Amino acid sequence: MQHPLIIALDFDSRVKRQHFLEGFGEEPLDLKIGMEGFYREGATVIEELKQKGHRIFLDLKLHDIPNTVHQAMKALANLEIDLVNVHAAGGQKMMSAAREGLEAGTKSGQNRPKLIGVTQLTSTDDQMLSNELLIQQPMDEVVAHYAQMTAQSGLDGIVCSALEVQKVHEVCGTDFLTVTPGIRMPEDDKGDQHRIVTPAQARQNGSWGIVVGRSITQANDPLTAYQKMKQEWERYA
Ligand SMILES: O=c1ccn([C@@H]2O[C@H](COP(=O)(O)O)[C@@H](O)[C@H]2O)c(=O)[nH]1
DSSP states (O other): OOSOEEEEOOOSSHHHHHHHHHTTTTOOOEEEEEHHHHHHHTHHHHHHHHHTTOEEEEEEEEOSOHHHHHHHHHHHTTSOOSEEEEEGGGOHHHHHHHHHHHHHHSOTTSOOOEEEEEOSOTTOOHHHHHHTSOOOSOHHHHHHHHHHHHHHTTOOEEEOOGGGHHHHHHHHOTTSEEEEOOBOOTTSOOTTOOSOBOHHHHHHHTOSEEEEOHHHHTSSSHHHHHHHHHHHHHTTO
16 A cells, blocks of 8 residues: 555445445555444455455454454454554553554564554544543644554554644654545535545645545445545645
């Protein structure tokens, strides 16, 4: 994956997902499988997509005690995924255990999948942060702190909003991967997302990769929506 525009394949059936992908021809894509697809179909969904040459971000956001996460990551390392994640809120011991589990499960001669930590969900706004989660620091400082914990645990990067990428780069350096969902064109429906940014703005802010779901998957013409997003994403490359 190199500055990927990752399509979030959030569909409620395999048939719908396949129909969507048929519209893209043979082009290998950067795709995200989340809880919806993985909990329904298990590892077969990954195998199916890898056979077609796609690169896979498995977005399961693991968050449990260190031992459980270690064992889960060891199992996930058997899948041919390129990127996988945990919740940074699980803390440094949990994140280190996740990395060690992934390393232990990766077959010799293969590359360990990249591992990133979710800082604050892009559906969280400032009010929710302070009133529901009882975190009183500004969002960018909270994200930067979680990013530092993630880096110190030996992970490769984080998930955050593109609004916080500059602050993250200040504390973790520009090589630290920033994967940013919450991407919308100005005319798109925000849905449940709060910290949203356009593809062009995300690139200008320094995002390494963006994740786009409904703006492409629910579009009347998904291929055109993807191409438009990609053009915007690559405008400031
Ligand atoms: O903070 C986060 C972490 C993950 N996501 C995931 O990205 C996609 C975004 O979908 P849209 O339809 O473009 O809103 C979705 O699969 C989320 O689970 C996120 O949005 N924010």
